[in-house]
Amino acid sequence: xxxxxxxxxxYIVETVAPIFNKLGYxxxxxxxxxxxxGLTKGALYGNFENKEALAIAAFEYNSKLLLDAIDVQIxxxxxxxxxxxxxxxxxxxYDEFTLPMGGCPVLNVGVDAKxxxxxxxxxxxxxxxxxxxxxxxxxxxxxxxxxxxxxxxxLQFAKQLYTxxxxxxxxxxxxxxxxxxxxxxxxxxxxxxxxxxx
Amino acid sequence: xxxxxxxxxxYIVETVAPIFNKLGYxxxxxxxxxxxxGLTKGALYGNFENKEALAIAAFEYNSKLLLDAIDVQIxxxxxxxxxxxxxxxxxxxYDEFTLPMGGCPVLNVGVDAKxxxxxxxxxxxxxxxxxxxxxxxxxxxxxxxxxxxxxxxxLQFAKQLYTxxxxxxxxxxxxxxxxxxxxxxxxxxxxxxxxxxx
DNA sequence: AAAATTATATACTGTGCGGTATGTTAAATA
DNA sequence: TATTTAACATACCGCACAGTATATAATTTT
Numbered sequence: 001x002x003x004x005x006x007x008x009x010x011y012i013v014e015t016v017a018p019i020f021n022k023l024g025y026x027x028x029x030x031x032x033x034x035x036x037x038g039l040t041k042g043a044l045y046g047n048f049e050n051k052e053a054l055a056i057a058a059f060e061y062n063s064k065l066l067l068d069a070i071d072v073q074i075x076x077x078x079x080x081x082x083x084x085x086x087x088x089x090x091x092x093x094y095d096e097f098t099l100p101m102g103g104c105p106v107l108n109v110g111v112d113a114k115x116x117x118x119x120x121x122x123x124x125x126x127x128x129x130x131x132x133x134x135x136x137x138x139x140x141x142x143x144x145x146x147x148x149x150x151x152x153x154x155l156q157f158a159k160q161l162y163t164x165x166x167x168x169x170x171x172x173x174x175x176x177x178x179x180x181x182x183x184x185x186x187x188x189x190x191x192x193x194x195x196x197x198x
Numbered sequence: 199x200x201x202x203x204x205x206x207x208x209y210i211v212e213t214v215a216p217i218f219n220k221l222g223y224x225x226x227x228x229x230x231x232x233x234x235x236g237l238t239k240g241a242l243y244g245n246f247e248n249k250e251a252l253a254i255a256a257f258e259y260n261s262k263l264l265l266d267a268i269d270v271q272i273x274x275x276x277x278x279x280x281x282x283x284x285x286x287x288x289x290x291x292y293d294e295f296t297l298p299m300g301g302c303p304v305l306n307v308g309v310d311a312k313x314x315x316x317x318x319x320x321x322x323x324x325x326x327x328x329x330x331x332x333x334x335x336x337x338x339x340x341x342x343x344x345x346x347x348x349x350x351x352x353l354q355f356a357k358q359l360y361t362x363x364x365x366x367x368x369x370x371x372x373x374x375x376x377x378x379x380x381x382x383x384x385x386x387x388x389x390x391x392x393x394x395x396x
Numbered sequence: 397a398a399a400a401t402t403a404t405a406t407a408c409t410g411t412g413c414g415g416t417a418t419g420t421t422a423a424a425t426a
Numbered sequence: 427t428a429t430t431t432a433a434c435a436t437a438c439c440g441c442a443c444a445g446t447a448t449a450t451a452a453t454t455t456t
Contacts, residue, residue, distance in 0.1 A: 004423060005433065022313040027224040030414060041415080043434050051414065103312070110372030111309040114301070115220040125373050159369075160385060163378055167365020171357075174308030175323050180361055187358060202453060203403060228444060239445080241404050249444065 009047045012037055017058040022102035024112040025055050025120060052119065059120055062105040063127045067134075069097060074134055080142030084192060087135070091165050092185040095178045104169045106131070128166075132158045139196075149198050157196070164188060207245045210235055215256040220300035222310040223253050223318060254317055260303040261325045265332075267295060272332055278340030282390060285333070289363050290383040293376045302367045304329070326364075330356050347396050355394070362386060 015037045020028050030051060034040055048054045073087040090097070098104050106128050113120035136158035142148035150157050168184035171177070213235045218226050228249060232238055246252045271285040288295070296302050304326050311318035334356035340346035348355050366382035369375075 008433080024222065024224070024310065024314070026222070027314050029412080031412075040435050042436075045415070046433060106372065107368060108309060111306060111368070112222065114371065116222070116225050128369065128372050156381070159378070160381060163365040163369045163382055164362050165365070166368050166372075167361040167363070170305060170309070170364050170368045171326065171361045173312065174304065174326050174364075180357070183354070183358060184361055206403080227442075229442075238405050240406075243445070244403060 005047075008039075008043065012039070012044060012047055012054075013057050013061045016054060017061045018100065018102040020055050020058040021062055021105050021108050024108070025052075025117045027112075028055070052117065055117070056119060056123065059105060059109050059123055062101045063123070065101060066098075066105060067127065067130060070131060070134055074138050079147055080138050080145055081147050081192070081197065083138050084135075084142070085189065087138070088185050088188055088192075091168075092181055094165075094169060094181055095172055103173060107166065107169055107173060128162070132162050135161055147198055148196050150196055161188065203245075206237075206241070210237065210242065210245055210252075211255050211259045214252060215259045216298065216300040218253050218256040219260055219303050219306050222306070223250075223315045225310075226253070250315065250317065253315070254321065257303060257307050257318055257321055260299045261321070263299060264296075264303060265325065265328060268329060268332055272336050277345055278336050278343055279345050279390070279395065281336050282333075282340070283387065285336070286383050286386055286390075289366075290379055292363075292367060292379055293370055301371060305364065305367055305371060326360070330360050333359055345396055346394050348394055359386065 012033075016033050019032055019036055023032065028051075030041060030044065033044060033054070037044070044054065048057065069090065070087065073090045074083050076083055076086050078086070094104070102108070106124055109120050110124035110128065113124060132155065136155040139148060139150065139154040139158055143150065143154065152160075164184055165188070168180045171180040210231075214231050217230055217234055221230065226249075228239060228242065231242060231252070235242070242252065246255065267288065268285065271288045272281050274281055274284050276284070292302070300306070304322055307318050308322035308326065311322060330353065334353040337346060337348065337352040337356055341348065341352065350358075362382055363386070366378045369378040
């Protein structure tokens, strides 16, 4: 059974994660976190060494939610092409998925932490690469199953796909208009069925 | 002739602009700015009402540099297609262009200010829309000159182009790898000459 | 060049920050 | 249930923050 302390640690992370993601590392104050959790500084510093450790745990929590969701799409029933379509549909509603965590953690932390926190910046970069790798693997399976033909390497094509998706996420974030997601995904669906489908 | 005070105001803005762009609104402290300018708080608060006014002036300075540079590409000699090619080449080296200002102001401020400063967030959104409009106008000229045919409206296509460019900027920012810019621009060049060129 | 004006420097305010030492209360163990 | 152990609360620290009142220096104007 889980001890009370362990549950508190988890509770802190999941409460704190959207706040860090929204306000950024420097933009988030310890009092923001005590207020949101209903706990005191003693509790927070009893569970985490300092603010940075909390921010890293928060980002890892958000990015695990994201990576797990991506895995669900990619490990779904069907061919590689169907998995890709499922993944694209996930990103079509990415704004809804990331709403509870306060937006895309890769974009938010990747941009926010770039000049403010090396550890967080490196973590965001790593998650981006991990996602590219997952897409590349799916493409490779599609090639091996003779469903797909690519003009470049799977990783190269995955990078291009993810770049376009990230562009839609960035524009939707900046403008507050989810149409960027819808239109970009529609384009990518067209791209896949007309350019790489065998 | 420009008065000393006017020159000081300009000096402050251009010195302060890259700092705000890199560190963000909350991440930038007034002492960061006095240190960088070599001036004191008295001078800064004599020229600007408060930190927010400084941040807005800084963003407007950076975005004017960007918009002016885009205008140079779009108003260059040649056909609409050639102007588009010139603009794409500008974005191919966008990392070099934005290096002195500390990265893409639209992306940085758009993401950083989203939950921290409404005025800045609105300003970033507006610049994004302005850029889309400039691209759309060039596309429209290309249509009128019978150089281009589009499957959607010029603004819609411009949004899609800029989304992909912004994706490359975001990925290059997050990962620190400029190849995202190179590859995306190469793809867009291919897209233009194969899909919309008449 | 003298006087008026304005720009900048200095010194200071109150506040909120991240972080900590210690007290108190609750949970786990025996 | 008594005892041990650990979690959380309280109260506080030094510091850096945005901002200001006033003094001084530099620039305009006369």
